[in-house]
Every structure is written in C-alpha cells, then in structure tokens.
Amino acid sequence: MLRRPLPICASLLLAALVFATPAWSADPVHKENVELTADKKTHSVKGKIKGYATAEYTVTGKAGQTLSVKLKTNRSSNYFNIRQPGQDEALFIGSTSGNSYQAKLPADGEYTVQVYLMRNAARRNAVAVYTLDIGLRD
Template sequence: MPPTPIRASLLLAALLLTSPAWSADPVHKEKVELTAEAPTHSVKGKIKGYGTAEYTLTGKAGQTLRVQLKTNQPSNYFNLRQAGKDEALFIGSSGGNSYQAKLPADGEYTVQVYLMRNAARRNAAASYSLDIGLRN
C-alpha cells in the first residue's frame, strides 16, 4: 500500500530536518572566562580529522591577548577571529603557534584549533595544550 500524501510529506520533512551524525564534523565549543583574578586559561584537548575546538572569550580594546599552542602534530594550528569580521586576526598556518597583540576593539574573540587539510583528509589526530591569557 503506497504512503498517503500526508505520511509522505511528514517523512520528507523528517529527513530534511534531521542530519545524520556522520555528516557533521565535531566542533568542541567552550566559553573562556578571563578576569583580573584569573587572567589565564589552560586547556588540554584532542581533535581528529576535520574536527575543531573553539574557545571564545570577551576582551576590551587595548588589552593584550596571548595564545600559545603546543601540539604533537605538525599540521595542528589555531586561528583567531573577532566576532563580526570576515578575516581572521591571526592565521596559525602562516603565523605559527604563538600569538600576542593588543585587541583592536571590545567584543568577542574565538580561538579555533584545527588540523590542516593534509592531515584532516588522513583523519589524523592531534593532542594539544592551549594557553590563553588576557592582560590590561
């Protein structure tokens, strides 16, 4: 017996609104709270393949942000993005695994840890430690 038009519509809607787990790359998101009493945050993590980790913090113009990535994988880097901007403030694959500079504006900043495509395609893994510091 063929499905009724209503059942067919519901089935189609269910298929369109759900995405299989295997289609999405894992993204670990973490909010980092940096204060005068706790101006640094250290984390250890792992990523694999096209998975990424995003650490978001809030800063003020003129504060100095320092980010240091230590990793066991030579294709593991981080980018730094300012909310609302298309271009990254820092691109690890060309700038290295260390960043220190004054923030250009008040707002939210995200440190995204990732593997370069050559390693991600091979489903390589990286263990890393990330130090984030913010000082006036």
C-alpha cells in the same frame, strides 16, 4: 549483453550509500567559553581533535587589552586561528604565522580561538593532542 537486476539487499545498500549524509559533513565542533578575570588572567586547556573536527574557545576582551595564545601540540599540521567579532577575515592565521600570538585587541567583543588540523592531516583522520594557553592582560 543482458543485465541482471541487483538483489534487494544490494539495492538497499546502494541506496543507503547514495542518500546517506557523509560523515565529514557533520564534523563535531567542541565549543568552550573561557572566563578570564582580574584574578584569573590565564587559562590552560588540554584537548584532542581528530580529522576535520575543530575546537573553539571564546574569550571576551576590550580594546587595548593584550591577548596571548600559545599552542603546544604533537602534530605539525595542528594550528589555531583567531576571529574577531563582526569581521570576515581572521585576525590571526596560525598556518602562516605559527603557534604563538600576542597583540593588543583592536576592539571590544568576543574573540574566538579555533583549533584545527590542516587538510593534509584531516584527510588522513589524524589525531592531534594539544595544550592551549590563553591569557588576557590590561
């Protein structure tokens, strides 16, 4: 069986598909620093994520302060994790513990609240609209 060479346009298109960076490799990460003070002990943010995109909110706290985080969302596959500075494991994993967290901080530092969609929803490029309430009390 004889093979015909691909036309130039088809060859260029094939090369573009093979060498292009997949869209999922550069998913956007929205980052925001949350400033909580003695006068402003809570912060509420409305956001939206789509697919594999995430949002990260950082808050600086001291050991013994109580951090509270609550996620209200339109998607059952939308959760948040909390990462402690200098630790590999998450302090809180929303997909196994729910959309509400309240506990005393174990150490001083910058904590990150990461809002995300579970893989089943991210694969479908689902959109989650959420409100995240973050509080810090002595």
